[in-house]
Amino acid sequence: MKQSILLFLLILLISGCSEKEIDPSFSLQEETSSITLASAANSQTVISFTSTREWEANTSSEWLLISPTSGEAGTYQLALTASSKNDSKDSRTAIVNLVSAGLTQSLTVTQSAADYVELERTTYYTEAQGGSLQVKFTTNLSGDKLVIYSTANWLTQSADSRTEQGYVVNLTALPNEDERERTANLYFCKTNGLEEELLNSVTIIQEGTNTSTSTDYSADRTVRILQRATEGNGLPIVLMGDGFLDTEIADGTYDEVMNKAMENLFTEEPLKSLRNYFNIYSVTAVSRSNRFEGYNTAFGCQMAGGMSTLITGNDENVIDYIQCIENIDLYETLAVVVLNSPSYAGTTYFGYYNENNQVTELAIAYCPIIYDLENESFRQVLVHEAVGHGFAKLEDEYSYEQNGKISSSEISSVKMLQSYGWAQNVDFTQDENTILWSSFLKDSRYTSKSIGIYEGACTYMSGVYRPTEDSMMNTNTCGFNAPSRKAIYDMVMKRGENRETSYEEFTVFDKQNPSESQTFRRNSASTSSSRQFARPHFVGKSVHK
Known part of the structure; x- marks a missing residue:
């Protein structure tokens, strides 16, 4: 009987020591104080960590996907993926929480801001007789990375200029001798070698020679x-x-x-x-x-x-x-x-x-x-x-x-x-x-x-x-x-x-x-x-x- 009691106490002692030895902890295998993802959708980084206990990972940000989201004790690779492109001019952040038996370790993940061209206006009107036109925009691209195309030969482009508020595309519209209006587009593209990415565009509508207004409404609702x-x-x-x-x-x-x-x-x-x-x-x-x-x-x-x-x-x-x-x-x-x-x-x-x-x-x-x-x-x-x-x-x-x-x-x-x-x-x-x-x-x-x-x-x-x-x-x-x-x-x-x-x-x-x-x-x-x-x-x- 005494032997049974001693055995029972020994088991309790061993169990207590085991639980005490396995305190929850996370060991990150690389520098994770600054995790940055590219602005594109599906951009991803992988971090490695070791957990001494079972664990879960979560975030309240919908744009960040985590895989896997849980596991037992051991070493893991955690994939952090941006589910969508960051279209904003500003970067966005998400907090990833690693949780284990009451212990929480938080990581900050930042998705970079997108390259952008922001237009003062997206549609411009010009008169049939033509004339000068200024398209104003701001961008975070350097001059050698930005290309601007026009879709019409009746628009000519002179030297661009820069103001305190941004950039100006200086255009001249040739006269429109047709009765109907005509439309052109300016495409603002990011260039990277042979590849180009369309970032924004402007629609330019030039009125025709027939600029009169209706006076006869007798056919209306026929x-x-x-x-x-x-x-x-x-x-x-x-x-x-x-x-x-x-x-x-x-x-x-x-x-x-x-x-x-x-x-x-x-x-x-x-x-x-x-x-x-x-x-x-x-x-x-x-x-x-x-x-x-x-x-x-x-x-x-x-x-x-x-x-x-x-x-x-x-x-x-x-x-x-x-x-x-x-x-x-x-x-x-x-x-x-x-x-x-x-x-x-x-x-x-x-x-x-x-x-x-x-x-x-x-x-x-x-x-x-x-x-x-x-x-x-x-x-x-x-x-x-x-x-x-x-x-x-x-x-x-x-x-x-x-x-x-x-x-x-x-x-x-x-x-x-x-x-x-x-x-x-x-x-x-x-x-x-x-x-x-x-x-x-x-x-x-x-x-x-x-x-x-x-x-x-x-x-x-x-x-x-x-x-x-x-x-x-x-x-x-x-x-x-x-x-x-x-x-x-x-x-x-x-x-x-x-x-x-x-x-x-x-x-x-x-x-x-x-x-x-x-x-x-x-x-x-x-x-x-x-x-x-x-x-x-x-x-x-x-x-x-």
Whole structure:
């Protein structure tokens, strides 16, 4: 008995000594007082440490990713990764906490500020007779690292100057002898040997010789029927223009633009073969001015300019003009507003609620006459915005370097759209059995279409997936991929024939009406490929008939 008690006490003594010997501690194997990451997304550093006990690592900063986040006693390599690019002019910091049994050791991680060009203005207007123009900006780049390009030969550049507030690009605009305005861009690029990175841009709009304002509003709100549906319920598309003068309406320019826009909408499958399901209208809108500043146009459209392709407009006015059409179902309408400008831009708005607080299919797509009426970029962007975003409510399939991993809040927003049957061309899983386009992955008939699971969509680099390397919802330079075509086909049948479809029904249609989705067309706007398109906007407000 005494021996048992002595053995028990010995075990307790040994246990107590063991626990006392293994106090929590961290031993860092290199200098970590100043951890700095580059400004680019996915920039990374690895630190090594030894812990005497089990441990966890955490940070409250969303932009910093830690791997691994926990472990047992031992030596580890901790990867610290910036999930997104730091677009700010200032560096940003995150605190990483190593925690073990009540002991906390903190590390400060700094992500460097991005190289930047900050513009005083992103859009400049100049008169038709030409003249001098000063573009002011600030930058943290040295002179040998910054290159400035102009896209127009009617702009000449003299020696740049420097002020206390920053830098000045001195330009001279030659006279514009054309009646219509013209647009140029200045691109500010960081150069590093043979590689260049676009940091910002300025849009310069020169007015034409026709600078008069409208006086005749008699044609305003005139409705023209462009097509009557011969199948289904007659899905409504309403075309209207912003920034058109009364003279441009009288001489037939307005109707020519509306007709061309209608034809462009039906250049890609599956709408190319489903055109007969649509009622198409044009509503004449007379603008006081053809300059998109000061809200002197019918729909008050404004273009952000610079690096942004964002367009804003007065959606209440657009809805008012839609209802000039007798017996139109506002909640089923796709409105397409064509801006009388050659600027490269485009934005779509949807997510309007009816009086019962139910989301509707109403959408408003804004798109300028990019470069000119016959330009391929006008067609591509119009299809991307109006058909892809506006009609089918598809998501964007492109991604930007500064947008690293998609956040949980963004995922929730996209899943909300998917609960309405929208955004069927992106998903958040790599499981080929459950991803939204799993049927295509298993179908040998689509093997040649290169359908897979490609990371990057919704403007984010990781955490979200698209069906193909490229598509109409990515670079605009090719057709819709098969999952997007199915989403459009399903939408037409659901709203046009009040019925659901099957996968096999679509594949039969798709075979009979083959798409050119794998045939790439020349993109005449190569200088615009690096300009970021604004994502479609979910408005979330009520409208009433």
